[in-house]
Amino acid sequence: MAGLAFDTIRDPARWIAEGTPARALPAARTGQEGRPAAGTVRFEALSKTYRSAAGEVRALDSIDLEIPAGAIFGIIGRSGAGKSTLLRAVNRLEEPTSGRVLIDGAPIAALDTDGLVALRRRIGMIFQHFNLLSAKTVRQNVALPLVVAGVPRAEIGPRVDEALRLVGLEAKAETYPSRLSGGQKQRVGIARALVSRPEILLCDEATSALDPETTLSILSLLRDINRRLGITIVLITHEMSVIREACSHVLVLEAGRIAETGPVWRVFGAPEHHATRALLEPLTRGLPEDLAARLRPHPAPGAATVLRITYSGREAPDLSALAAAAAAPVRLLQAGIERIQGHAVGRMLVAVAAAGADPGVEDRVRALGGVVERIGYVATDD
Numbered sequence: 288m289a290g291l292a293f294d295t296i297r298d299p300a301r302w303i304a305e306g307t308p309a310r311a312l313p314a315a316r317t318g319q320e321g322r323p324a325a326g327t328v329r330f331e332a333l334s335k336t337y338r339s340a341a342g343e344v345r346a347l348d349s350i351d352l353e354i355p356a357g358a359i360f361g362i363i364g365r366s367g368a369g370k371s372t373l374l375r376a377v378n379r380l381e382e383p384t385s386g387r388v389l390i391d392g393a394p395i396a397a398l399d400t401d402g403l404v405a406l407r408r409r410i411g412m413i414f415q416h417f418n419l420l421s422a423k424t425v426r427q428n429v430a431l432p433l434v435v436a437g438v439p440r441a442e443i444g445p446r447v448d449e450a451l452r453l454v455g456l457e458a459k460a461e462t463y464p465s466r467l468s469g470g471q472k473q474r475v476g477i478a479r480a481l482v483s484r485p486e487i488l489l490c491d492e493a494t495s496a497l498d499p500e501t502t503l504s505i506l507s508l509l510r511d512i513n514r515r516l517g518i519t520i521v522l523i524t525h526e527m528s529v530i531r532e533a534c535s536h537v538l539v540l541e542a543g544r545i546a547e548t549g550p551v552w553r554v555f556g557a558p559e560h561h562a563t564r565a566l567l568e569p570l571t572r573g574l575p576e577d578l579a580a581r582l583r584p585h586p587a588p589g590a591a592t593v594l595r596i597t598y599s600g601r602e603a604p605d606l607s608a609l610a611a612a613a614a615a616p617v618r619l620l621q622a623g624i625e626r627i628q629g630h631a632v633g634r635m636l637v638a639v640a641a642a643g644a645d646p647g648v649e650d651r652v653r654a655l656g657g658v659v660e661r662i663g664y665v666a667t668d669d
């Protein structure tokens with residue numbers, strides 16, 4: 288899309304929906320008379336099947352889910368899991384095969400053309416490849432949704448200035464996209480999405496083209512926008528660190544279904560589904576190589592028991608309580624505890640000496656909190 292002049296865009300309504308919504312929104316975000324707050328997205332038994340000559344693909348299968356207003360909601364899953372399809376159902380870039388999507392309690396399938404245009408103005412979208420017009424300046428790119436929506440000229444200038452200020456790009460207003468870094472281009476994309484003052488911002492792999500440092504700065508910008516404007520952000524990523532850094536909630540999709548969902552600290556702290564564990568593996572680190580080589584499935588006389596303890600609680604584990612529960616010398620093999628949203632989340636590998644014959648050790652350690660797995664045994668003398 289980058290490089291197109293606006294008049295060559297064949298379907299402006301769709302183009303706007305994909306990157307450039309428009310017009311102001313009511314600022315109220317509190318649900319009144321039992322109605323959900325502005326920015327609430329609800330999927331009810333949502334299914335999508337793509338049909339082509341090659342056959343059928345069930346991209347989404349009975350998704351029931353609510354994205355609370357004001358959340359930063361991350362969607363993860365393997366390639367082809369249905370992430371983009373779900374995101375694009377929010378502004379009806381994809382029409383579901385069955386089930387429905389409700390925004391602030393109202394089903395969006397019922398909207399006529401005008402209603403759909405109005406809905407898309409309430410929903411901003413940013414992309415991996417920015418979708419900026421190269422022949423237009425930063426200011427013109429950001430102004431475009433307002434121009435298309437017929438917002439009076441006198442209003443556009445201040446609105447664009449406001450959006451550029453939000454993303455820290457005031458100084459680049461007259462610059463062309465080709466002279467911007469990737470991070471700056473994405474800031475323009477974000478400003479263009481925000482200029483319409485949306486209540487929901489959809490991000491499909493918005494940081495995937497950026498280096499780690501720039502990714503962090505864009506994530507901190509998104510968090511800031513979420514906090515200051517109260518916008519609901521729905522974010523697809525393949526980087527678990529993005530979820531950990533930015534999101535309040537996470538959904539794990541697997542083959543079009545919900546594998547698990549919940550607050551990030553809970554899902555990442557104690558992943559229940561194998562898909563989540565597989566996705567998290569790079570983040571949580573596997574066993575150290577030397578230990579993996581020494582690990583035995585059965586206890587030998589005198590062997591130490593290796594326990595993996597996964598925590599997600601308010602407080603980090605109490606080590607003296609751990610030693611007392613083990614009732615034997617405990618050696619720390621590897622540990623990493625981080626704080627996510629006020630919770631201690633992480634994993635410890637410990638070796639409990641000569642506990643092979645003590646089947647109760649796991650239960651006693653488990654009673655302290657956390658998920659405890661006996662992963663094997665190591666002889667103490669090798």
Ligand SMILES: Nc1ncnc2c1ncn2[C@@H]1O[C@H](COP(=O)(O)OP(=O)(O)OP(=O)(O)O)[C@@H](O)[C@H]1O
Nearest residue numbers: 337339344346364365366367368369370371372373
């Ligand atoms: N327009 C389409 N026609 C046919 N099949 C499609 C179409 N769009 C998506 N699919 C299929 O639907 C499934 C879900 O696709 P989707 O793009 O939602 O996955 P995704 O989770 O976003 O993957 P990725 O991480 O690779 O972006 C995939 O099997 C994909 O091949």
Ligand SMILES: [Mg+2]
Nearest residue numbers: 370371372491
């Ligand atoms: Mg995708």
